[in-house]
Amino acid sequence: MLLQQIINGLAQGSIYSLIGIGFALIFGVLGLVHFAHGEVYMLGAFFGYILITAFHLDVFSALSIAIIGSALIGIMIEAVAFRPLRKAPDMAPMVCTLGLSIVLQNLAMLIWGSDTKSIPDVLESSSISLAGAQISGAQIIIFGVAIALMLALQFILYRSKMGRAIRATAQNKEAAALMGVNINQIISATFAIGSGLGGAAGVLVGIYYNAFFPMMGFMAGLKAFTATVLGGLTSVPGAMVGGLILGVVENLGAAYISSGYRDLIAFAILILVLLIKPSGIFGRGFQGKV
Amino acid sequence: MIRKLGVLAMMLVLVLMVLGCGTSKTGQNDEIILGLTAPMSGDYAEYGNSFKNAAELAIDKVNKDGGINGKKLKIVVSDSKNDPKEAANIAQKYVSDPSIMAVIGDFTTTSSLAGAPIYQKGGLVQLSPTSSHPDFTKQGNYIFRNIATQAKEGPVVAEYTVSDLNKKRVAIIYIKNDWGIVAQENYQKAVEKLGGDVVAVESFLPEQGKDYNAIITKVKEQQPDIIFLGMMYTDAALMAQQMRKQSMNVPLIGTSSLFSEELIKLGGSAVEGLYLTCSFYPADPRLEVQDFVAKYQEKYGKSPTMFAAQAYDATGLIIEALKGGATDRSSLRDKLASMKNYPGVTGMTSFDENRDVDKGLLKLMVKDGKYTPYKL
Amino acid sequence: MMLNKFNMSRKLIYGIILVAVLILPLVINNDYIIRIAVVAGGYIILSLGLNLVTGYTGQFCLGWAAFYGIGAYTSALLTLKLQWSFWLALPMGGIVAALFGVLLGIPTMRLRDIYLAITTLGFGEIIRLILMNWTDLTRGAMGLPGIPAPSLFGTSLDNKYFYYYFMVVLVIVGIGAMVRIIDSRLGRALVAIREDELAAKNMGIDTVQYKVIAFAIGAFYAGIAGSFYAHYTTFIDPHTFSFSESIVILAMVVLGGMGSISGSVVGAILLTLLPELLRDMAEYRMIVYGLIMMIVVLIRPQGIMGKKNDSRKKKSKATKQGDVTHGVAGG
Numbered sequence: 001m002l003l004q005q006i007i008n009g010l011a012q013g014s015i016y017s018l019i020g021i022g023f024a025l026i027f028g029v030l031g032l033v034h035f036a037h038g039e040v041y042m043l044g045a046f047f048g049y050i051l052i053t054a055f056h057l058d059v060f061s062a063l064s065i066a067i068i069g070s071a072l073i074g075i076m077i078e079a080v081a082f083r084p085l086r087k088a089p090d091m092a093p094m095v096c097t098l099g100l101s102i103v104l105q106n107l108a109m110l111i112w113g114s115d116t117k118s119i120p121d122v123l124e125s126s127s128i129s130l131a132g133a134q135i136s137g138a139q140i141i142i143f144g145v146a147i148a149l150m151l152a153l154q155f156i157l158y159r160s161k162m163g164r165a166i167r168a169t170a171q172n173k174e175a176a177a178l179m180g181v182n183i184n185q186i187i188s189a190t191f192a193i194g195s196g197l198g199g200a201a202g203v204l205v206g207i208y209y210n211a212f213f214p215m216m217g218f219m220a221g222l223k224a225f226t227a228t229v230l231g232g233l234t235s236v237p238g239a240m241v242g243g244l245i246l247g248v249v250e251n252l253g254a255a256y257i258s259s260g261y262r263d264l265i266a267f268a269i270l271i272l273v274l275l276i277k278p279s280g281i282f283g284r285g286f287q288g289k290v
Numbered sequence: 291m292i293r294k295l296g297v298l299a300m301m302l303v304l305v306l307m308v309l310g311c312g313t314s315k316t317g318q319n320d321e322i323i324l325g326l327t328a329p330m331s332g333d334y335a336e337y338g339n340s341f342k343n344a345a346e347l348a349i350d351k352v353n354k355d356g357g358i359n360g361k362k363l364k365i366v367v368s369d370s371k372n373d374p375k376e377a378a379n380i381a382q383k384y385v386s387d388p389s390i391m392a393v394i395g396d397f398t399t400t401s402s403l404a405g406a407p408i409y410q411k412g413g414l415v416q417l418s419p420t421s422s423h424p425d426f427t428k429q430g431n432y433i434f435r436n437i438a439t440q441a442k443e444g445p446v447v448a449e450y451t452v453s454d455l456n457k458k459r460v461a462i463i464y465i466k467n468d469w470g471i472v473a474q475e476n477y478q479k480a481v482e483k484l485g486g487d488v489v490a491v492e493s494f495l496p497e498q499g500k501d502y503n504a505i506i507t508k509v510k511e512q513q514p515d516i517i518f519l520g521m522m523y524t525d526a527a528l529m530a531q532q533m534r535k536q537s538m539n540v541p542l543i544g545t546s547s548l549f550s551e552e553l554i555k556l557g558g559s560a561v562e563g564l565y566l567t568c569s570f571y572p573a574d575p576r577l578e579v580q581d582f583v584a585k586y587q588e589k590y591g592k593s594p595t596m597f598a599a600q601a602y603d604a605t606g607l608i609i610e611a612l613k614g615g616a617t618d619r620s621s622l623r624d625k626l627a628s629m630k631n632y633p634g635v636t637g638m639t640s641f642d643e644n645r646d647v648d649k650g651l652l653k654l655m656v657k658d659g660k661y662t663p664y665k666l
Numbered sequence: 667m668m669l670n671k672f673n674m675s676r677k678l679i680y681g682i683i684l685v686a687v688l689i690l691p692l693v694i695n696n697d698y699i700i701r702i703a704v705v706a707g708g709y710i711i712l713s714l715g716l717n718l719v720t721g722y723t724g725q726f727c728l729g730w731a732a733f734y735g736i737g738a739y740t741s742a743l744l745t746l747k748l749q750w751s752f753w754l755a756l757p758m759g760g761i762v763a764a765l766f767g768v769l770l771g772i773p774t775m776r777l778r779d780i781y782l783a784i785t786t787l788g789f790g791e792i793i794r795l796i797l798m799n800w801t802d803l804t805r806g807a808m809g810l811p812g813i814p815a816p817s818l819f820g821t822s823l824d825n826k827y828f829y830y831y832f833m834v835v836l837v838i839v840g841i842g843a844m845v846r847i848i849d850s851r852l853g854r855a856l857v858a859i860r861e862d863e864l865a866a867k868n869m870g871i872d873t874v875q876y877k878v879i880a881f882a883i884g885a886f887y888a889g890i891a892g893s894f895y896a897h898y899t900t901f902i903d904p905h906t907f908s909f910s911e912s913i914v915i916l917a918m919v920v921l922g923g924m925g926s927i928s929g930s931v932v933g934a935i936l937l938t939l940l941p942e943l944l945r946d947m948a949e950y951r952m953i954v955y956g957l958i959m960m961i962v963v964l965i966r967p968q969g970i971m972g973k974k975n976d977s978r979k980k981k982s983k984a985t986k987q988g989d990v991t992h993g994v995a996g997g
Contacts, residue, residue, distance in 0.1 A: 001511050004536075008503040033780060081960065088967030090779070091726065095920045098913050099959030106331060106952040114335030116524045118556045136535045209500045210556070211528055215333055219499045222791075222909070229784055254504035260466055260493050262504070264795040267788040274785045275773050331952050368945060374809075374906055378899050379701065379942065386698035400903045403811050407900050412697070425811055466798065467807045468903075495798060 004133035005255045006248055011139040011208070013247020014146035018201035019224035020231070020239035021150065022194030028170040028234035029190045032090065035097035036077060037198055038221020039104035042214060044070040044199020045206035046112060052119055063145070063203050070199020071192035078191040083184075101217070108214035116213040119206075138208050149200055150240050153193065157236070166190055170234070219263075226270045232280030241281060321364050322357075324349075324608060325384040327377060327395035327405065330369035333496060337397050337522075340598040341419065342367055343590050345394055347582075348605035358612050365605075370396050374404030381405030385412030392417065392608045392622055394601065399423035399468045406433050415623050417608060419600035423468050427645045432623055436604050436639055438569060438649040440469075443545050444476025446567050446651045447518070451543055452484040454653070454664070455565065457516035461490040461509045461540075463502075463529065464520030473520040473545060489514050502529045506536050516541045523550040523595070526564075527557035534560045541565065546651070550595040554659055564656045565664065569636045569649040570599035573661070582635045596636070603634035691830050700826050704898065706938040707833035708891045711840045713918045713930035715887030720916070721924035722848065723880040724860030726783040729770075729790020730915045733885040735797060735907030737763040737892025739804060742813045742902055752816030756893045763889025764882040766793075771881035775874045778863075790912050797904035809903030813896050829898055836894065840887060844927055847883065856880055860925075921962050923972025932970055 019041050026034050047069045051062035081096040129135075157163035168176040169186045177183050205220070206212045227246045231238025246266060253265035273280060326345055328338035342365075349363045357363060368384075370377040377396050384390045385408055392415040396402040399421040409416040410430030417434040418426065424441060427433050451457050460481050464470040470493070478488050490512040492505045506529070509517065517533075517540055519526045526548050533540075543565040553561055572583045572593060582602060586594040594602070610632055611625035630640040637649045653664040691700050716730045741759035744750040750758070774785050797804050804810070815824035847853050855876045858866040867873050896902050914937060922933020940958065944951040962970070 001507055004507045005504060008501075008507065012501050012503070027780075031780075033783070081964075084964055085967055088963075089924070091720075091916075091920050091924065092963050092967035095917055096960050096963045098917065099956040099963065102956030103953050103960070106956065109331060109335060110950075110953070114331070114339065115552065116336075116528075116556060118527075134536055138535070209528060210531060211500050211524075213524075216500075219497050222787075223499070225784065226788075229781075233780065251504040255508050258799075259505050259508070260495060260799050261795065263495065263498055264792055264799070267791045267795070270788040271785055271792070274777060274781055274788070369951060372905070374899070374901060374903060375705075376941075378901075379698075379705065380945075382701040383698045383942075383945070386696050400807070400809050400901075400905060403809065404899060404901045423808065429811075468809065471801075471807055495795075 001255065002252075005251045007133055007135055007139065009248030009251035010244055011142055011247070012251065013227075013244035014143050015201050015205050015208075015220070015243070016224050016227040016246055017240040017243025018146050018149065018204070019198050019220060020227040020243050021153065021236050022198040023225060023228040024231070024234060024236050024239040025166075025190055025194040025197075027228070028236075029166060029187060030082065032082065032093050033097075033225075034077075034082075034194075035094060035221070036081070036101040036104060037194070038217030038219075038224070039101045039108075040070055040073055040077070040195045040217075041198040041202040041205075041220055041224075042108060042217035043073055043104065043202070044195075045202030045212050045216060046108065047199065048203030048206055049117055049119065049212045059207065063200060066203045067196040067200050070202070071196035073199075074191040074193075074195020075188050077195070078188055082191075083187075101221075105214050105217070112212075112214065114214055116211050118210040118212065142204050142208050145200070145204060149197060150236075153197065153236065156193070162186070162189055223266060226266055228280075229270060230273050230280055232282040235280065235282040238280055238282035320361050321389075322361050322391055322612060323387075323389045324363065324365045324605070325380075325387075325390045325393040325395075326365055326367045327370045327380045327384070327393060327401070328367070328397050329372040329401070330367065332371045332373075334372045334397055336524075337420075337597050338369070340595055341395065341397065341601040343586070344594065344598040344600075344602035345605045347585055347589060348602050348609065351585075352609055358609070363609070366390065370401050372398055372401060374400050377401035377404040378408060381408035381412075381416075385409065385414050390414065391612070391616075391619060392626075394419065394604045394608065396421070397597075399426055402426055403429065406430065409433065413619050413623075415608070415619065415626060417604050417626070419604040420597055423472055431627070431645065434626060434641065434645040436607060436634070436636070436641075436647050437600055438647060438651065440472045440476040440545070442648065443567060443651060444473065445480040446653075447477055447543060447545055448480030448484055448486070450565060450567060450653050450664075451516060451518070452481060452486040455516065455541070455543075457541070458486050459513065459515040460486050460488050460518060461492075461512060461514035461516070462488060462518045462520060463492045463494075463505060463509065464518075465522070465525060466493040466495050469547070470520045473547075477518055477520065477545075500525070500528050502532050503536065506533050506538060510536065510538050514540055516543055518542075519544040519548065521547065523548045523553040524556065527553050527555075527561060530557045530560035530564070546570070546596045549654070549661070551593040552595070554656060554661075561656050562659065566654050566656075567651045568596060568654050569651055570594075570596045571652050571654060571661065571663070574635075576633075576635075578633055579635045599635045603632075603636050603639060606634060607632055607639065687834060691827060697826060700830055702938065702942055704829050704833045706935050707837045708895055708898075709915065709918060709934035709938050710837050710931050711887050711891040712915050713922065713934040714840050714844050714927065715884035715891075716915055717884075717919045717922075717924065717927070717930040718844065718847070718856070718887075719880050719884040721919060721926065721930075722853065722860060723856040723877060724863075725877060725880065726779060726786070727884075728783050728787040728909075728916065729793070729912055730786075730888060731907040731909070731911035732790040732793035733763040733767060733888035734892040734895075734911065734915075735793060735902075735904070736766050736885075737889025738896040738902050738907070739797060739810070739892075740889070741893030742810050742896040743803070745814050745897070746810060746812070752814070752897055753818075756890065756897075759893030759896075760886040760889035763892065764886040767881040767883075767885025768878055770885075771878035772874075775877050787909070787912075790909060794904050794907055794909075797907070804904070807903065807905075809901055810896075811901045813900045813902070815900065816897055833894065836890065840890075841927060841931070848927070852876065852879065857925075917959055919969075921959065921969055923969030926969065926971040929969050929971035936970075 022037055044066050047066040048062045051057045051065055081100050082093050085093045165181045165186050227243035228239045231242025250262055250266050254262040328341040329335055330338045345365050349365055353362050368380040370380055384393050394417055397420055402418045402421040406429035410432050415432050420437050421435050422437055422439045462474055464474040490509045519542055546568040548566045549568040611622050614625045616622035616625045627641055632639040639647050654661050655664045719725050719727050737759035740762040741755040744755040770789050798806050815822055817823055855871045859873050863873055918933035918937045919930055923929025944954050
């Protein structure tokens, strides 16, 4: 059972990772928490749902288009909820995105109804056996796509001009501006990438669990948040590792302690990390202390 | 100076808001108003919406036939968001609005319990179509429900499990909300009484997300003959799917909370062969059931769930009380309490001295993607 | 001379408000309005407490509903299981909540900004999950029904006038105490901590002690509000004290204006009345609620009664920005 639970955890964790990376990216560049990120994930999932059921696209095309759609939404969110509040007190954009998440959740409910939707088996139901445990085809695909997207992100960040600009902006906005970086553009780009990843996670989750519903962003957002913190709020690879660790620990906790306390375990980890090493596994040292 | 004006303006706005709150009297003299309190947004929105749909259907029917004594029926809907605070505020609002004759709702027992003391004190009937918590009707003689409690349903499902299907090693997975806890307790007790062996009991919280793999893996270890799913149909369908993905093909059984076309739509082949009890069965040849199912399908494009059927009957019961000559809140309560043998779509309904009901329960199963009665 | 005039008209305004509040239930015979007023009062107290911690001391707290819940459950269990009198259970709810405030404050004193916010979020969720899972004590999801109404010398006080006027008293005392606190040495120390913690420390202010005190006092307020709520509604369950609730209270403080007592009052009343007014809009209600939250923040980010020019903003940004790439090379 142990191996199976670990596999369950890795599959679930890779989803947390994908969402968490979006958080980390945005936080790294803006220093602010994006409370509506879970809803971007949810919208991405619904894009995927519509593309597959109404337009009969295959999974990978739907995924790609959904990523683009989510990226666009991310850009809009930045323009509406973050940019006007650049000079405002820190809590302001947070409250704004909180309001936004309420609006998006309920808008989704209005448009699609609150009942859970599903797609007749899209991913293969085959599975392979490994030392007594089952790894389903779906789990492999999820894990694989997640890794692929994350590698793609690393590539962008390190091998492209835009990536360099993003990193520069994250380090020091003013200096980057002085060096000729178009800050507004870069911030938009960051949101686009982060949101695109979130949307991708949404589509994958929707297909994996075969459940699409407007409230799906809420808990997922919180958990992804935890994953990001675990890995180090500003570190992208940290978010990935944090997500996987969180997924595994949660599943092991549910298995060996109690399934009802599963979320509690996740949050307990969150707090422990913050108290012991607030910068997370990969984050910079100075950030949590006075 | 500006600041002072600002404060004054703010005060004025607030005063207007306060006054605006209470002054909406919802009815005119030639209307009879009923209140509905249910979750219209949030996690349970789909159930709240099914209440609304069903209630409106029942009212349309009566209005088409000319209403009651020439007066048209109208329903006011309030969103309790499955939040007891909201439910309490709504209760007070309805009680304070003299044009509201009775209230249908709420969906969960926690919301219903929050409103109950207010309804009782205010002398307004609250009839819940789905609250099955044992404490509910104890709150007072204005508090009613038309669903069989789990204390009555549990033993039937247990009998189905142990006696009919001959399964002795039983695993229970339930949702840890007020409904699920009561369902699990009653089922487990009944199973053990019949000599069954409960080998695993697992639970999950409603907001936990839809990944049940950890629970499934755990239950698999115990090798049960059958698994009881104490949850709503959406979660059950997902859980069944995840079980099949983990190559666990043990039969599944549950209560009427599973009954819905959505279960089959979402669950697909994973729920084939699932067993359940239900007080509502769309293929029931009785005229009122066929009429209800057809009209619901026509108006809303989907087949009614057990929840919708319950709400439909709840509305129907109140309408019956009104037809029987109830003229105000108190006489409505009396007429309702003495109601016997109302031909509801969920079966013959009579209220006992605790304002609970005894419902006949059918044993069904999913066969070839359809619900069919279980044959021994 | 101008100052005097200003103070006089200020006092007049407050006087009018006070009179209006006192005669409300006698003039308006609508139980629903009275109930909303009582509920709003509870939120005023909650907002005042959070405002002390977040607005005045600058400690972001996203788990406020936890203290609300702790106060409610403590008070409810004391009266239900141990047959305590309401008059003892109420303050006890506040005290236990304050203890938890200290419990939260001490280990988190080193954390700042977003890290503190997340920790408090986690704390809030943990408390809620404990309330849900520790069924032997709290009955979990089944909740605690039948919480006894307060009584005095044997007579039950279960009527709307009692609840309303008692809440009025609580609110007046709460506001009064808060004004005193802000105006005292403690209050000034808290503001100093908010503006520049390092400088405050160097000036000899024991930041740890003061932050913990702020949490304790704020939590006490929340606990009192919770105790009252438990006896007013006679039924509580863990669902009431969720993250969403924490967000609502936070929104009240932010929209009203952080670091402003009148702001907390205004914010609380506004966000209590708003969903009630929008009730007729059924499925659009929550959308409008969220939109209003956004619009108010966008138009007036410092809150309705807040002051512009928050010096915090510029300084904290510099320390918070991080390096997205850090960690790839393992460094």
